[in-house]
Amino acid sequence: MDTYSSCKGSALKEPFNSEAAAKGKKKTSTRITVRISVEGFNPLRPEDEIKSELINHFESCGDIIRVDVPTDPFYDSDIGDWNALVKLAPEEEEEEYKAAVAYKKSLCADLANDKRFLFGIAVLGYDTSLPQDEVESILREHFSSCGEITHVYVDTLDKCTNIYFSKEEGEASALDLNGSKVGGFKITTMRVATVRSNRRSGPGTVGSCIPAHFLEFSRENTKKLEDYMTEWRAKARREKDSALRKHNTFKASKRARG
Incomplete structure (x- = not known):
């Protein structure tokens, strides 16, 4: 049996998709998708356990498409031995979340292919x-x-x-x-654990570790993500302001034409 070092830390995680939660739900001709944010749970509990309880708690509200990282609080909701804080996430937050996830994936891909x-x-x-x-x-x-x-x-x-x-x-x-x-x-x-020597044979494989160089560059990649998102937000604001100015110019022109 091979022995690997550096089995610590946590990898960048992809969004969790719950196919089981979507089964058995009646399809309708009109479907409105809403994303909510949940927090207030104990972060030391196993991630799969938290996701499972969230699915069980919210499945009566409708089809659950995805369970991912929680964000800001709004109101209390009792879930067993802990309280969840929930709020509607605005469209801008969803776009920011998608941009962050995409960039994280690119950083992971760069490390995996190095x-x-x-x-x-x-x-x-x-x-x-x-x-x-x-x-x-x-x-x-x-x-x-x-x-x-x-x-x-x-x-x-x-x-x-x-x-x-x-x-x-x-x-x-x-x-x-x-x-x-x-x-x-x-x-x-x-x-040492590497991408090559540490490939998982399937979900739930026991004894696998995060590749050591992922841990080595975790802080550097966190800084890269922070810098990227700072630029992304600034660009998003510029684009929003530009669109608003064009809209106001168009309205003013339309009023002037009578």
Whole structure:
């Protein structure tokens, strides 16, 4: 059994679609779709459990198309042992949500397709009192004989370093250095979770981890998302103002023509 490191954190999640919730509902010729926002639940509870309770609580209101991330509160609604706060989400919020989700997906796709992170190991046991750049330099030299190194990430918090190679043979050779010494310290090597080595065999697969480089770049991607949405909102405001000016100009022209 392979052992993977960096099984922490959370991945960017896609919207949840409930086909089961939509089954058995009578179709009508006229259908109005409304999105509501819900919050107030315990965020530490399992996500699937929260989604299931939301579906059960709101299914009497009509067809449930999607359950996704909650937003701002409006009124209380008792759901078992917790209160949900609900409000109608405006059209602008829905468009903003879609833009954010689309950009998150693009960031995830970029990481998933980055060939630098296909083969890698995690290294522990080295002298963690050394500066970060010195640790990287020493470990690069120690594993240089294994093959081309594409990326090194020194995690000073977890006292662990992830080293990636261009080929699978490099990863295998690096794993064989388990128990070797670096500066008098006996190191431990193990396979790090990657997109390639950590593919799920199906929904609910046990023992799978988030690829380590997803965690490494999570803060950077959060900043990218914040910057992108700041620009998106500014552009949306400009387009709205432009449309309003054109509308007012058209109305004024129409009045002038009598």
